[in-house]
Amino acid sequence: MTPTLTGRQLYRRAVRGKVAIVAALPVLIVVVFIINVATGSSDASLADALIVLTGGDADPMVATVILDIRVPMALMAIVVGAALSIGGCGMQTILRNPMASPFTLGISAAASFGAALGFILEANVIRLPGAAMVTGNAFAFALLAAAIIYLLSLRPGTDKGMIVLLGIALNFLFNALTMLLQYIADEDELQSLVFWTFGSLLKTTWQKLAIVSAVLAVASAIYFGNSWKLTALSLDDHKAKSLGVNVEALRRLVIITVSVLAAAAVAFVGTIGFVGLVAPHIARGLVGEDQRFFMPASALIGAAILSLAFLVSKLVVPGTILPVGLVTAFVGIPFFIVIIVSRRGLA
Amino acid sequence: MTLKVNDLSFAYRVGSSHQQVFENLNLEFRPGLNVILGPNGAGKSTLLKCIFGLLRPRGEISYDGTSLMGLPLHRVVELMAYLPQSEGSGNRLTVLEVVLLGRLPQLRSRVADADLEAVTQVLRYLDILELAQRPMTALSGGQQKLVAIAQTLVRRPRIILMDEPTSSLDLQRQLELCQILVQVVRQQSVDLVLALHDLNLAARYGDHLIVLDRAGQLAAAGTPAEVLTESLIREVYGVHARVDQILDQVPVISPLRSVRSVKLGEQG
Numbered sequence: 299m300t301p302t303l304t305g306r307q308l309y310r311r312a313v314r315g316k317v318a319i320v321a322a323l324p325v326l327i328v329v330v331f332i333i334n335v336a337t338g339s340s341d342a343s344l345a346d347a348l349i350v351l352t353g354g355d356a357d358p359m360v361a362t363v364i365l366d367i368r369v370p371m372a373l374m375a376i377v378v379g380a381a382l383s384i385g386g387c388g389m390q391t392i393l394r395n396p397m398a399s400p401f402t403l404g405i406s407a408a409a410s411f412g413a414a415l416g417f418i419l420e421a422n423v424i425r426l427p428g429a430a431m432v433t434g435n436a437f438a439f440a441l442l443a444a445a446i447i448y449l450l451s452l453r454p455g456t457d458k459g460m461i462v463l464l465g466i467a468l469n470f471l472f473n474a475l476t477m478l479l480q481y482i483a484d485e486d487e488l489q490s491l492v493f494w495t496f497g498s499l500l501k502t503t504w505q506k507l508a509i510v511s512a513v514l515a516v517a518s519a520i521y522f523g524n525s526w527k528l529t530a531l532s533l534d535d536h537k538a539k540s541l542g543v544n545v546e547a548l549r550r551l552v553i554i555t556v557s558v559l560a561a562a563a564v565a566f567v568g569t570i571g572f573v574g575l576v577a578p579h580i581a582r583g584l585v586g587e588d589q590r591f592f593m594p595a596s597a598l599i600g601a602a603i604l605s606l607a608f609l610v611s612k613l614v615v616p617g618t619i620l621p622v623g624l625v626t627a628f629v630g631i632p633f634f635i636v637i638i639v640s641r642r643g644l645a
Numbered sequence: 646m647t648l649k650v651n652d653l654s655f656a657y658r659v660g661s662s663h664q665q666v667f668e669n670l671n672l673e674f675r676p677g678l679n680v681i682l683g684p685n686g687a688g689k690s691t692l693l694k695c696i697f698g699l700l701r702p703r704g705e706i707s708y709d710g711t712s713l714m715g716l717p718l719h720r721v722v723e724l725m726a727y728l729p730q731s732e733g734s735g736n737r738l739t740v741l742e743v744v745l746l747g748r749l750p751q752l753r754s755r756v757a758d759a760d761l762e763a764v765t766q767v768l769r770y771l772d773i774l775e776l777a778q779r780p781m782t783a784l785s786g787g788q789q790k791l792v793a794i795a796q797t798l799v800r801r802p803r804i805i806l807m808d809e810p811t812s813s814l815d816l817q818r819q820l821e822l823c824q825i826l827v828q829v830v831r832q833q834s835v836d837l838v839l840a841l842h843d844l845n846l847a848a849r850y851g852d853h854l855i856v857l858d859r860a861g862q863l864a865a866a867g868t869p870a871e872v873l874t875e876s877l878i879r880e881v882y883g884v885h886a887r888v889d890q891i892l893d894q895v896p897v898i899s900p901l902r903s904v905r906s907v908k909l910g911e912q913g
Contacts, residue, residue, distance in 0.1 A: 303765070303774075304761075304762070304765070305758065305760075305761025305762040305763075305764060305765040305766075306758055306761050308741065308761070308765055308774075308777055308778075309741070309756060309761050311778065312739060312741050312742075312777070312778050394736075522754070525754065526746065526749055526752045527749070529738065529742065529746060530746050530749055532736045532738065533736065533738070533743070533746070536699070536729040537729060537793075539699060539718070540697065540699075540722075540726070540727040540728070540729060541722070541746055541747070541749045541796075542718055542719055542721075542722035542749055542750055543749070544718060582737060586737045586738065586739065586742070586780070587736050587737045587738050587742075588738065588739075588742050590754055
């Protein structure tokens with residue numbers, strides 16, 4: 299390295315690769331999105347998809363299938379993948395734990411139980427317009443689980459392992475509670491309840507997509523606005539405080555944001571595991587922990603992974619669409635094991 | 646600088662009881678390089694944390710007549726930088742990113758030229774520019790310490806508080822760091838408060854020494870030649886030492902033995 303290097307030159311060298319990665323990921327997402335739109339049980343080819351997507355004239359039936367069913371589902375995969383991954387990125391940062399994500403910490407399971415409970419209440423007790431009861435309940439329980447984990451993390455002597463173990467316990471608890479609801483539900487309700495345990499994009503509508511997108515946009519803006527402070531938080535609490543970061547307030551902000559993200563995703567597509575864990579892990583390896591790159595890279599990788607998983611879910615059994623949550627679990631579990639056994643992951 | 650501590654009392658809560666660190670402590674720092682000395686548990690680190698506002702003691706801490714008690718963190722950070730004893734490592738941040746974080750209050754998504762110039766300047770100053778793009782995890786303990794010091798210096802505050810900055814540095818780096826700190830004090834008119842264990846480094850580089858005893862009381866304050874006497878070292882540290890004054894009035898301390906007789910237990 300030459301001593302005459304200016305600060306700007308040194309900085310450009312340092313961020314060039316990261317900028318390239320963050321800029322390249324949307325290209326991958328767009329490609330997978332187009333293939334997703336062209337893939338499905340009914341006859342609508344890649345050519346049809348491209349014609350409809352570019353606003354050209356196509357068979358009205360085909361255009362309806364593409365615009366009202368496939369496009370919102372493909373976009374939902376992108377938005378939910380990004381939302382869960384930003385949630386994972388946020389939790390991993392504030393807990394300084396690579397095993398943290400809305401799914402592993404039981405936040406998704408809590409949201410899933412909340413949504414299912416809301417559904418039962420809405421069907422039998424309190425009727426609220428839209429899906430207010432389901433989403434509101436999902437958020438309340440997601441926040442409850444996140445708050446329990448946050449409070450434990452504040453206790454002196456709590457280590458990373460204990461937090462993951464508590465997450466496992468919460469996962470079991472809320473899954474059991476959801477099963478209890480399934481046990482007491484009638485046949486029609488049961489079919490709907492299973493939706494939250496599997497994780498599926500099939501019930502996507504433009505309205506649901508708009509809600510999750512809005513939540514994602516607000517959460518991303520909050521995170522991006524605090525990106526340097528979040529980067530400082532990845533040092534240690536004393537260091538972050540000595541740099542002027544209000545550590546407790548920032549942690550609370552992230553907890554609430556993650557809960558909203560997880561609740562929004564779970565309320566509309568059910569529990570989708572591992573994306574929020576795996577995407578930040580890959581992102582960290584690619585761009586490091588400068589949150590200006592880490593957060594967008596996590597979101598984009600999560601969007602790409604869930605889009606790919608959705609594509610796979612349509613291809614495994616021709617003519618049938620598997621719940622996407624099953625696919626992410628099958629891909630995610632081996633990855634999870636790799637993280638556990640590699641010392642780097644726990645460093 | 647008039648950084649003053651008046652009637653400072655502080656106790657750590659240990660379970661249901663309290664462990665008193667200071668009781669009505671009064672002291673005054675001077676312009677230049679101040680060094681807080683004292684044995685383990687005297688409260689050197691605690692005092693720095695109280696000054697920076699990380700702990701909430703009773704009493705009064707003021708700077709140029711303005712109280713620092715209850716000052717919001719962003720105002721504290723404008724005035725002071727604090728280097729804690731522990732280093733945050735185990736993450737994948739690069740040296741450049743960690744030092745940039747020192748400029749946190751003014752950092753935007755697009756990093757300004759002024760911030761980058763300040764960072765490269767301080768990295769060059771500490772002779773670690775070649776480490777700029779390395780992840781912190783790939784550095785030795787001493788190198789991590791230098792990066793943490795770079796992060797503190799890059800802020801250009803009026804007061805810098807450093808807790809054991811020379812620990813985990815080799816002998817050459819210790820001396821170089823102290824020389825750098827002296828230069829920083831002279832050239833950038835910054836006032837420094839260091840907590841140190843090494844009496845000889847304190848004697849050689851400190852302008853004003855403050856010695857706390859095991860009870861957290863002020864044992865002595867003044868120039869190295871005034872403070873570092875054989876009797877003080879015996880009383881405060883429990884060590885018999887020989888103190889020689891060399892030509893430029895810098896005391897040189899040669900520790901001889903503990904005042905306690907140390908017996909080896911029988912094996913078995």
